[in-house]
Amino acid sequence: MLLLHNEDAGTSDAESIATGEKIIGAPVTRVAVSAGTGLDPILAEHTDEDVIVAGGDGSLHALLRALYRRDELGRRRVGLLPLGTGNDFARGSGIPLDVTAAAGVVRDGATRATDLIVDDTGDVVVNAAHVGVGADAADSARPLKPHVGPAAFPIGAMIAGLVRPGKRLTVVIDGRTATHPRHRNLMVAVSNAPTIAGGSALLSPDASVHDGRMHVTISQATGPIARIGYALRLLRGRHVDSLDVIHGPADRVLVAGESFRVNADGELSAPTVSRSWRVLPGAWRLFVPADRATGRQPAAEAAGEAGPGTEAEVRR
Structure with a gap:
């Protein structure tokens, strides 16, 4: 197995990784990577090995983007030791947040x-991608993360929600x-x-990483009071019942218009005027807990990619 971890990991993370490696038991090759490190040479050197990521959504995003572009999604099993700031994908897929259990x-x-x-650029989304206040929130949260950890996300969202027009x-x-x-749209996700x-x-209360659909959320809560209400309802997933919110499953989504940036799993894109996802x-x-190991075989092995989508069951 190949284990990828952040070369700048702190002492506690390094200890957690070492403990996790012992628990896994199988021969593990540890490779330290940095934010600017390309994964292609590493994956090419360790052909067909299963890959474990010690990190968060961003680290998993980088790996799956590389595997997608290399056409290796169906050939390698992927494990996650959640050491990120948010770890939303781990939460949504049932992977324990405790590294030992993971x-x-x-x-x-x-x-x-x-x-x-x-998306149409060859990039991927593991957990969620945002346009509008979601991308602005990530930008505002970035300098706060080293100081306040996960609290940086709601603080960044509050700052962006108050000052950005949609x-x-x-x-x-x-x-x-x-x-x-x-x-005007406050957020498209x-x-x-x-x-x-x-x-x-709770952006998409009914979403599942195994249901074969993505979920789209559009908020048009752009007035000052409406923004506050949307933010409060979003905390518990109650925003989906609001009249100024469009929410539902989808196979394909296109966003186009005035210049925007995309926050995909915490990674901000360059400005663009169009982006589509499927x-x-x-x-x-x-790798999932045994009680969750049911469902389809990977479509990548059967057909290479998803077929054309059907009309989404979107409610307003």
Whole structure:
């Protein structure tokens, strides 16, 4: 097995990784990577080995992006030792947040086919991608993370929500236009798992990383009072019942309009005026607790990629 970890990991993380390695038991090759390290040479050197990521959503994002571009999603099993700030994907997939318990999941060897969202640039979404206040919140939270940890996410969202006016965008969901540029959108998000912001917000209460769909959320709560109400309801997933929110499952989503940035699993894109996403059902295999190891075989092994989507069951 190949174990990838952050070369800047602190002492406590390094100790957790060492403990996890002992629990896994199988021969493990540890490789330290940095934010600017390309994974292609590492993966090429360790052909066909299962890969364990010691990190958070961003680290898992980097690995799956590399595996997707290398067409290796169906050939390698992937494990996660959650050492990130938010660990939302681990929460949504049932992986224990305790590294010792998560290592036991890898050791036990049960896997499940897991969905992946991909965009038109060749990038991926493991947990969630945001346009509008979600991307602005990530930008505001970034300098706070070393000081306040997971609390940086809600603080960043509060700052962004108060000062950003919203974006004029067209959003097309499975071929159907859901919003027009005449309306400002506070946030547009596509998600694979339920939570964001370190579990502090329940963006898609009914989302599952194994259901073969992504979930889209559009908030048009752009007035001052409406923004506060949206933020409060988002904490418990009650925003989906609001009249100014569009929410539901989808196969394909297109966002276009005035310039925006995308926050995909905490990674901010360059400004763009268009981005589209589609879901690949069961595209990769994730080590999961034994009681969760049921479901489809990876679509990547059967067909290479997801087929054309159907009209989303989107409610307003």
